[in-house]
Amino acid sequence: MAKAHVYKRDHINTDEIIPARYLNTDDVDELAKHCMEDLDAEFAGKCSHGDVIVAGDDFGCGSSREHAVWALQGAKVGAVIAQSFARIFYRNAINCGFYVIELEDAVNKIADGDEIEIDYAAGVIKNKTAGKDINFTPLPDFALEIIRDGGLLEHIKKNR
Amino acid sequence: MAMTITQKILARAAGKEKVVPGELINAAIDVVMCHDVTTPPAISMLKAHGIDKVFDPEKIIVTPDHFQPAKDIKSAELHKRLDDWAKEKGIKYYYPVGRAGVCHALLPEQGHIRPGEVIVGGDSHTCTYGAFAAFSTGIGSTDLAAAIATGQLWFKVPASMKIVLKGSIPAGVYSKDVILAVIKETGVDGALYKAMEFVGPALKNMSAEARMTITNMAIEAGGKNGIIGFDKTTKKYLDEHLKGDAEYTVYESDADAEYESVVEIDCSRLEPIVALPHLPSNGKPISQCAGIKMEQAYIGSCTNGRIEDLRIAAGILKGRKVAIRTIVVPATPAIWKQAMDEGLFEIFYEAGCVISAPTCGACLGGFMGILAEGQKCVSTTNRNFVGRMGHPRSEVYLVSPATAAASAVEGKITDPRTYIV
Numbered sequence: 339m340a341k342a343h344v345y346k347r348d349h350i351n352t353d354e355i356i357p358a359r360y361l362n363t364d365d366v367d368e369l370a371k372h373c374m375e376d377l378d379a380e381f382a383g384k385c386s387h388g389d390v391i392v393a394g395d396d397f398g399c400g401s402s403r404e405h406a407v408w409a410l411q412g413a414k415v416g417a418v419i420a421q422s423f424a425r426i427f428y429r430n431a432i433n434c435g436f437y438v439i440e441l442e443d444a445v446n447k448i449a450d451g452d453e454i455e456i457d458y459a460a461g462v463i464k465n466k467t468a469g470k471d472i473n474f475t476p477l478p479d480f481a482l483e484i485i486r487d488g489g490l491l492e493h494i495k496k497n498r
Numbered sequence: 499m500a501m502t503i504t505q506k507i508l509a510r511a512a513g514k515e516k517v518v519p520g521e522l523i524n525a526a527i528d529v530v531m532c533h534d535v536t537t538p539p540a541i542s543m544l545k546a547h548g549i550d551k552v553f554d555p556e557k558i559i560v561t562p563d564h565f566q567p568a569k570d571i572k573s574a575e576l577h578k579r580l581d582d583w584a585k586e587k588g589i590k591y592y593y594p595v596g597r598a599g600v601c602h603a604l605l606p607e608q609g610h611i612r613p614g615e616v617i618v619g620g621d622s623h624t625c626t627y628g629a630f631a632a633f634s635t636g637i638g639s640t641d642l643a644a645a646i647a648t649g650q651l652w653f654k655v656p657a658s659m660k661i662v663l664k665g666s667i668p669a670g671v672y673s674k675d676v677i678l679a680v681i682k683e684t685g686v687d688g689a690l691y692k693a694m695e696f697v698g699p700a701l702k703n704m705s706a707e708a709r710m711t712i713t714n715m716a717i718e719a720g721g722k723n724g725i726i727g728f729d730k731t732t733k734k735y736l737d738e739h740l741k742g743d744a745e746y747t748v749y750e751s752d753a754d755a756e757y758e759s760v761v762e763i764d765c766s767r768l769e770p771i772v773a774l775p776h777l778p779s780n781g782k783p784i785s786q787c788a789g790i791k792m793e794q795a796y797i798g799s800c801t802n803g804r805i806e807d808l809r810i811a812a813g814i815l816k817g818r819k820v821a822i823r824t825i826v827v828p829a830t831p832a833i834w835k836q837a838m839d840e841g842l843f844e845i846f847y848e849a850g851c852v853i854s855a856p857t858c859g860a861c862l863g864g865f866m867g868i869l870a871e872g873q874k875c876v877s878t879t880n881r882n883f884v885g886r887m888g889h890p891r892s893e894v895y896l897v898s899p900a901t902a903a904a905s906a907v908e909g910k911i912t913d914p915r916t917y918i919v
């Protein structure tokens with residue numbers, strides 16, 4: 339089961355997700371050590387496998403660095419749930435096979451530390467702590483397919 | 499059916515008569531911009547997937563810029579991966595250190611940008627090239643890999659937002675102030691997924707360089723692309739810069755094209771604007787924030803590191819001394835040389851500035867001007883996010899080159915109009 343890490347913030351940007359001072363490498367394990375560092379220095383230590391980040395509007399705004407998605411993947415984050423996402427981040431996430439969920443008022447529907455389970459295709463978040471089901475609009479099929487294949491390049495290869 | 503300029507360019511690239519907002523298309527790419535941070539990972543992905551081919555070695559433009567000349571061993575290794583690959587693939591337009599410059603200043607200057615084209619780059623400020631009536635947008639490394647290999651990418655056709663720049667810009671106010679005013683109005687996500695089409699009389703007297711400052715920051719409003727129509731200023735710039743193939747197609751928005759929203763800015767009423775930490779949308783008129791003490795001034799970047807910007811800064815610094823650490827970074831080698839030839843370096847030197855080689859450097863907190871905890875920097879760049887230029891508790895104030903120069907002289911946020919006679 340995944341634990342939710344809630345940040346009641348809009349515009350969490352790529353400089354906060356992975357600061358540019360670490361962009362001299364694309365080594366995922368190295369990037370993972372600094373994931374979310376400028377927002378929450380403790381994050382890399384407290385995130386366990388499959389945990390999710392919950393945030394407000396415009397998550398991932400700023401630079402086009404896919405390193406932001408790699409850092410989250412390296413830190414074993416399972417998904418990001420946000421009220422909305424910045425365009426390039428959203429596209430990068432799908433291309434990397436990483437789940438992103440748009441959910442209206444996400445930060446008030448899920449509390450920090452809540453245990454949740456997600457059915458990506460059906461569009462349901464089971465909030466075990468609150469004992470409630472939350473519905474969301476699932477990603478379009480072609481995006482889900484790319485994610486299931488493990489990313490855009492794997493998807494292109496598979497379908498060639 | 500009436501279409502906007504963005505729709506027309508995307509329709510052409512998709513081989514269609516028309517496209518509508520929201521439609522998914524597969525578009526042919528005319529130019530792919532590659533730099534040292536996002537391209538090496540794309541190259542590794544291509545290798546890992548056994549994809550050996552590049553779609554066209556003449557349409558992939560490569561310049562290391564973020565950490566060049568290499569700032570440490572890791573960035574030297576990124577550069578090596580980029581160099582080796584460019585050689586192996588026979589990339590025609592590869593700009594090595596000495597010819598490399600900040601990507602978004604370099605590509606138009608070296609004649610790689612044409613109206614009507616679809617341009618992508620592994621950098622969010624790729625939207626800059628829309629100043630030349632082209633569709634241009636930033637992508638991540640996986641998309642970059644796909645574009646390099648196939649010369650095609652899927653896009654969702656964006657709805658357009660019309661930004662009307664009315665009136666004429668007063669003295670001491672610049673295109674940077676105009677775009678900061680626009681972003682203050684839209685917010686950092688007001689144009690999310692949208693095309694930002696800039697029109698209006700204030701653009702008429704703006705140079706192509708000044709227009710690039712505007713389209714450069716479309717992404718700071720969340721925009722997919724920023725675009726400005728073709729006119730005689732565009733033509734003049736292209737006549738002077740395009741090399742080889744000087745043919746291009748000019749598209750313009752139909753008079754009855756549909757816009758999702760319209761934002762009007764009366765430029766004649768603007769004063770210089772300062773975007774306070776930590777969002778580009780935090781713009782305040784300078785009368786409300788003058789006097790904040792600074793530790794550093796930074797004049798450079800893809801937003802404001804062109805010759806015109808350096809001239810504006812030099813105009814204020816001439817015969818004066820800076821009160822704080824002031825870093826001047828011409829964005830490309832050609833700009834560097836021109837600034838030297840015009841005697842601007844003399845002015846910067848006498849004022850007490852340091853002049854660096856062309857690089858992104860401190861703009862993204864890489865090197866060449868990093869901030870310590872608690873330090874404040876008045877900067878001509880485009881982002882003032884937490885930790886952008888150094889320590890997470892340092893601060894960046896976004897301004898025009900004139901405001902940066904005036905603030906450098908006084909060591910605090912200063913209205914440049916007092917220095918312009």
Ligand code: SF4
Pocket residue numbers: 564600601602621623799800801857858859861862879880
């Ligand atoms: S100058 Fe700054 S904003 Fe422009 S490309 Fe370089 S790092 Fe990015």
